[in-house]
Amino acid sequence: MKILYLHQYFATRNSHTATRSYEFAKKLIEKGHEVCMLTTDTFLAGDTPYKEEKNVKYYRIDGIEVIAIKNDYSNYMGLVKRGWSFFSYMQQAYKIGKKLTGMDIMFSTSTPLTIAIPTLRLQKKLKIPFVFEVRDLWPEAPKQMEAIKSNFILNRLSKLESKVYQKADHIISLSPGMTEGIIETGIDPNKITMVSNLSDLNLFDLEKDYTNEQQVWLEKFQLKNKFLLLHLGAMGEANGLDYLVEAAKILKEKNQEDIRIVIGGDGKSKPRLEAYCIQHKLTNVVFLGHVPRSDVPMITSLAHITMTCFKPLPILATNSPNKFFDSMAAGKPIIVNSDGWTKDIVENYGIGHYVNPEKPQDLANLLIDLEQQRESLAELQPRIRQIAEEHYSAEKLANKVEQILVGSLERSKLS
Incomplete structure (x- = not known):
C-alpha cells in the first residue's frame, strides 16, 4: 500500500x-x-x-x-x-x-x-x-x-x-x-x-545503563536520595497541574523534606505554577522544562512513581495519555486522578493508585506512605513491563x- x-x-x-x-x-x-x-x-x-x-x-x-x-x-x-x-x-x-x-x-x-x-x-x-x-x-x-x-x-x-x-x-x-x-x-x-x-518498548530499554547520566542529572537538580514523583508531558490547562503544586504545599507544611515532585514539559500553565511555587517557597517542586524524547527513559528510570494528572472533567476521563503508557514501558507504578479507564487499568492490574482530583491532600498523604515503600514499588517493575509487552x-x-x-x-x- x-x-x-x-x-x-x-x-x-x-x-x-x-x-x-x-x-x-x-x-x-x-x-x-x-x-x-x-x-x-x-x-x-x-x-x-x-x-x-x-x-x-x-x-x-x-x-x-x-x-x-x-x-x-x-x-x-x-x-x-x-x-x-x-x-x-x-x-x-x-x-x-x-x-x-x-x-x-x-x-x-x-x-x-x-x-x-x-x-x-x-x-x-x-x-x-x-x-x-x-x-x-x-x-x-x-x-x-x-x-x-x-x-x-x-x-x-x-x-x-x-x-x-x-x-x-x-x-x-x-x-x-x-x-x-x-x-x-x-x-x-x-x-x-x-x-x-x-508503550515504546524499544525506547524504554530496561537493560540500558544510565548510571553516568543519572548521577549528573540528580546532582544538577539536587535530588540525590529523594523520593521522586514524576509528571512528564504537556502542561496545558487540561492537565490540572495546580493539583500537584497544592499537594507540594501540603507536603512542605508537613515537613516532608525527602519527597520531590518533578514536572517535565512546557505549556500555558507553567508560568502560573512556577509563580505559585515562588510565592509559597516550594523547594520541593522541580520544573524541568522541555525534555527531549531521547532523555525520557533515563529520567523516568529515576522516578519512584509517576503521575498522570487531569482536571476533573468527564471528557478528560476518556483520554489515552502518552505519559501513562511510557510509565508502563519503563515498568513504573502510576498514580492517576482521573476516574476513567486509566483508573481501571491501574486498579485491575494493581500497578498504582487512584487519588481524588478534588483533594490534593490525598496525593500528599499517599506520597508520605509510599516514601517508606521504595523497595516494594521497585519490585513492581517486571510485572508492569510485562503488561505493557502483552497489551500495549x-x-x-x-x-x-x-x-x-x-x-x-x-x-x-x-x-
Missing part, C-alpha cells in the same frame, strides 16, 4: 513530544508499505530536511517521506492564533496533497479535529478511502474545557465531526470512552476499533493498524 498519512503535529524521537505516528509509520514501512507523512515542521526542529522550498520542508526519516508545511504553533497561543495555525495547515495540506499521485489510502489522525477538512477534500480529489483516528473527542473536549464558548462554532464542529465519521471507511479510537463518544454520534460500533496509545507494545498495535488499513483498501476495491 501507498499510504498518505495526515498528522498536523508529527514528531520523531528528536523532538520532545509523543511519537505515535512515527512509530506506526516506521512499522508500516518495515512491513513493505510506503508512507508519505503530510504534516507541519512544528516538532521537527531536531531533524534535517533534504530539501526546502518557500513554505515546505522535505525529510526522509527512517524510510518515511515527510512533507512538512512551515507552521507556527505553541501551547501558549490563544484561540485566534491557534485557529490561524489550523487554518494554514488545512489550506496547505490540501494544496500539496492534491498533487500527490499513486496513493492507495489515507490515514488521518486528530487532534485537531480540523484535520477532517483536508481529509474530506483530499478523499474527494484523490478518490481514495480513508481511516480516521480520534485522539480526542472534539468538540466535546473544548466545550467542557470552555476553550470554545461560541455555540455557532461548536455546532459547526459537531457537524464536521459527524461528517468525517460518516465518510471514513473505518475509525480508530484510543480508549473505551472515546469509542462510546463516537457511537453516541450515531456511528455503527462495527465501524470502530480501539487502538490505545502505545508498538509492534502489536501497529499490526492492528495495518490490518485496519488493508481491510479498508480491500473494501474500497470491491465497492
Whole structure:
C-alpha cells in the first residue's frame, strides 16, 4: 500500500513530544508499505530536511517521506492564533496533497479535529478511502474545557465531526470512552476499533545503563536520595497541574523534606505554577522544562512513581495519555486522578493508585506512605513491563493498524 498519512503535529524521537505516528509509520514501512507523512515542521526542529522550498520542508526519516508545511504553533497561543495555525495547515495540506499521485489510502489522525477538512477534500480529489483516528473527542473536549464558548462554532464542529465519521471507511479510537463518544454520534460500533496509545518498548530499554547520566542529572537538580514523583508531558490547562503544586504545599507544611515532585514539559500553565511555587517557597517542586524524547527513559528510570494528572472533567476521563503508557514501558507504578479507564487499568492490574482530583491532600498523604515503600514499588517493575509487552507494545498495535488499513483498501476495491 501507498499510504498518505495526515498528522498536523508529527514528531520523531528528536523532538520532545509523543511519537505515535512515527512509530506506526516506521512499522508500516518495515512491513513493505510506503508512507508519505503530510504534516507541519512544528516538532521537527531536531531533524534535517533534504530539501526546502518557500513554505515546505522535505525529510526522509527512517524510510518515511515527510512533507512538512512551515507552521507556527505553541501551547501558549490563544484561540485566534491557534485557529490561524489550523487554518494554514488545512489550506496547505490540501494544496500539496492534491498533487500527490499513486496513493492507495489515507490515514488521518486528530487532534485537531480540523484535520477532517483536508481529509474530506483530499478523499474527494484523490478518490481514495480513508481511516480516521480520534485522539480526542472534539468538540466535546473544548466545550467542557470552555476553550470554545461560541455555540455557532461548536455546532459547526459537531457537524464536521459527524461528517468525517460518516465518510471514513473505518475509525480508530484510543480508549473505551472515546469509542462510546463516537457511537453516541450515531456511528455503527462495527465501524470502530480501539487502538490505545502505545508503550515504546524499544525506547524504554530496561537493560540500558544510565548510571553516568543519572548521577549528573540528580546532582544538577539536587535530588540525590529523594523520593521522586514524576509528571512528564504537556502542561496545558487540561492537565490540572495546580493539583500537584497544592499537594507540594501540603507536603512542605508537613515537613516532608525527602519527597520531590518533578514536572517535565512546557505549556500555558507553567508560568502560573512556577509563580505559585515562588510565592509559597516550594523547594520541593522541580520544573524541568522541555525534555527531549531521547532523555525520557533515563529520567523516568529515576522516578519512584509517576503521575498522570487531569482536571476533573468527564471528557478528560476518556483520554489515552502518552505519559501513562511510557510509565508502563519503563515498568513504573502510576498514580492517576482521573476516574476513567486509566483508573481501571491501574486498579485491575494493581500497578498504582487512584487519588481524588478534588483533594490534593490525598496525593500528599499517599506520597508520605509510599516514601517508606521504595523497595516494594521497585519490585513492581517486571510485572508492569510485562503488561505493557502483552497489551500495549508498538509492534502489536501497529499490526492492528495495518490490518485496519488493508481491510479498508480491500473494501474500497470491491465497492
